[in-house]
Amino acid sequence: MPRKLASIKDQKKEKTSVKDSFAAFKYIPRFSSEIWKTHKTMYLINTLARLINAFAPIALLWVGKLIIDEIITQINASGKDFSLLWKYVALELSLALISDLISRLITLTDSLLGDLYANKSSVSIIKKTNEIGIDQLEDPDFYDKLERARTQTTSRVNLMSNILSQVQSVISMVSLIAGLIYFEPVLILILILSIIPSFINEIKFSSQSYSLARSWTSERRELDYLRFVGANDKTAKEIKLFGLTNYIADRFKALSDEYYQLNKKLAIKRSTYGAVFNLLGVLSYYAAYILIIYRVLTGVITIGELTFLSGSFNRLRNNLQGFFSRFTNIAQSALYLKDYFDFIDLDVEKDHSKEVPIPSEITEGFFIDNVAFSYPGSNERVLSGVSFTLKSGEKMAFVGQNGAGKTTLIKLILRFYEPTSGTIYLDGTDIRKFNKDKYQKMFGVIFQDFFRYEFTVQENIAVGKIDEIENMGRIENAAELSLASEVVKELDKGYKQQLGKRFNKGQELSGGQWQKIALARAYMKDAAILILDEPTSALDAKAEFEVFERFMGLTKGKTSIIISHRFSTVRMADRILVLKDGKILEIGTHETLMKNKNLYAELFSLQAAGYQ
Numbered sequence: 001m002p003r004k005l006a007s008i009k010d011q012k013k014e015k016t017s018v019k020d021s022f023a024a025f026k027y028i029p030r031f032s033s034e035i036w037k038t039h040k041t042m043y044l045i046n047t048l049a050r051l052i053n054a055f056a057p058i059a060l061l062w063v064g065k066l067i068i069d070e071i072i073t074q075i076n077a078s079g080k081d082f083s084l085l086w087k088y089v090a091l092e093l094s095l096a097l098i099s100d101l102i103s104r105l106i107t108l109t110d111s112l113l114g115d116l117y118a119n120k121s122s123v124s125i126i127k128k129t130n131e132i133g134i135d136q137l138e139d140p141d142f143y144d145k146l147e148r149a150r151t152q153t154t155s156r157v158n159l160m161s162n163i164l165s166q167v168q169s170v171i172s173m174v175s176l177i178a179g180l181i182y183f184e185p186v187l188i189l190i191l192i193l194s195i196i197p198s199f200i201n202e203i204k205f206s207s208q209s210y211s212l213a214r215s216w217t218s219e220r221r222e223l224d225y226l227r228f229v230g231a232n233d234k235t236a237k238e239i240k241l242f243g244l245t246n247y248i249a250d251r252f253k254a255l256s257d258e259y260y261q262l263n264k265k266l267a268i269k270r271s272t273y274g275a276v277f278n279l280l281g282v283l284s285y286y287a288a289y290i291l292i293i294y295r296v297l298t299g300v301i302t303i304g305e306l307t308f309l310s311g312s313f314n315r316l317r318n319n320l321q322g323f324f325s326r327f328t329n330i331a332q333s334a335l336y337l338k339d340y341f342d343f344i345d346l347d348v349e350k351d352h353s354k355e356v357p358i359p360s361e362i363t364e365g366f367f368i369d370n371v372a373f374s375y376p377g378s379n380e381r382v383l384s385g386v387s388f389t390l391k392s393g394e395k396m397a398f399v400g401q402n403g404a405g406k407t408t409l410i411k412l413i414l415r416f417y418e419p420t421s422g423t424i425y426l427d428g429t430d431i432r433k434f435n436k437d438k439y440q441k442m443f444g445v446i447f448q449d450f451f452r453y454e455f456t457v458q459e460n461i462a463v464g465k466i467d468e469i470e471n472m473g474r475i476e477n478a479a480e481l482s483l484a485s486e487v488v489k490e491l492d493k494g495y496k497q498q499l500g501k502r503f504n505k506g507q508e509l510s511g512g513q514w515q516k517i518a519l520a521r522a523y524m525k526d527a528a529i530l531i532l533d534e535p536t537s538a539l540d541a542k543a544e545f546e547v548f549e550r551f552m553g554l555t556k557g558k559t560s561i562i563i564s565h566r567f568s569t570v571r572m573a574d575r576i577l578v579l580k581d582g583k584i585l586e587i588g589t590h591e592t593l594m595k596n597k598n599l600y601a602e603l604f605s606l607q608a609a610g611y612q
């Protein structure tokens, strides 16, 4: 039986009430103003067209009434004159044609505005995601918010056209109601009585279905993830070899079935109640119809007026039904809108440290003073009592077993996280006092889990300094230093070669080739401090040696940190810091550490023996 994620299943399910649906309406003005800003002319055309078309139903019905009354007059007249009748017919035809054209204009502007708005909101989401700190990005609650903001783009586009249609429908209805009131006010009462129960029903169920969808955000993310793991080129090798297909499929099925069952229950209840209330609507129409027929038979109204009234009543009923169902749709989408604005308004950690300017040149270097660190939401000390200096121009290597805390220490130096206690100084200034963006710009960093952008080689290298994307000289130079130039030589389209298999004509690279490309990013920037976190793990021995030779030459006089498990590389560093369980075990030159005969000497000898 597939296992479920305990953390997800244990989460409390939030309930969303009808009150929440109504409260979410307050986001609509902001939403409308965003659409207005997306394309003002198109928005104006759309609104104007809807305004005109709002009067089409009553106008058509009225001309219809005139035609029928005129036919009856002419049937009974002794001297026939059809000229007025044909004028009415021509008028109705023109109205129908114009209204059809305007409807098309509405649909067109709806879809164009919708596309523009969807693009704009996707860009806002991308930008917002990047304003958010790394610590928040690793938080599952954040991912839930992101998921809801991201996946509801279509719903927001529908919401836009629903809101505009709603305004149009209200105007139409007012005009139809005016007609009904003029001839037969009691019809309005029948109409309202028949439609209210189904409206309440819709509101109730739509907030329940939103509530269900919302409370299942984490599970839907899990489903998405399982779908990804089960069906993509990156995992295919392992899935096949380990025979994981059934495991993944069963796990997906178990979770999706659970959601299906809950949803099914709700959908059945919703449509059963809906059917009953709709019956009420049909019965009310016939009650109204009988009343109108009775009025004709008693000579109170004409046959033309009968068609006008029954047509108006029917239209109004449909319009009201549309109005109410759009209303519930809007209420539901407004809740998603709330998610979107909640995400866009997420508090971004404010940087109050703009006062101290970044040093133009590093003179003293870093001083890490008694730093301890636990990841947010965890009590486990990943680092404790870490104190050392990294002098300006020094090349230091961090060494230690898996999980010792090497990458974490780098994340603290880069200010992705703040130490739980202790301070990091650069040239005597607490690094928290620098503007974070400017501070981070001083570093050229390649992480072990660097990203393989399925872009061209040129773009993949230029991401190290994207402003220089057109500077081929700089890109080629960076590629030369990282040995990526050797990879480029083999590619049909050189620097213009699309990488990865996702897109047409893409070329996949080997792990080491990707690493050479990624390494070039570090050289794109003339960074004051270079950090390479296991940058050569996938390189062959010869390539690694060459890469480091170049690195040492290039970074002469530059402050740099290298993390590596290969001691042939590590020994080239000026000093080596050995971490064990988050603490500094030893620090010094290769020679000193070898003399210490501690962990470094042991690991070095172990590796050296392996090569003998």
Ligand SMILES: Nc1ncnc2c1ncn2[C@@H]1O[C@H](COP(=O)(O)OP(=O)(O)OP(=O)(O)O)[C@@H](O)[C@H]1O
Pocket (backbone or CB within 6 Å): 138, 375, 378, 382, 400, 401, 402, 403, 404, 405, 406, 407, 408, 409
């Ligand atoms: N984002 C995170 N949230 C919580 N714990 C984390 C996170 N990243 C790492 N850890 C934990 O912190 C500890 C140190 O991890 P770190 O990545 O710094 O080790 P490392 O020395 O770089 O290891 P390796 O040689 O395997 O790359 C590990 O126990 C790991 O489980």
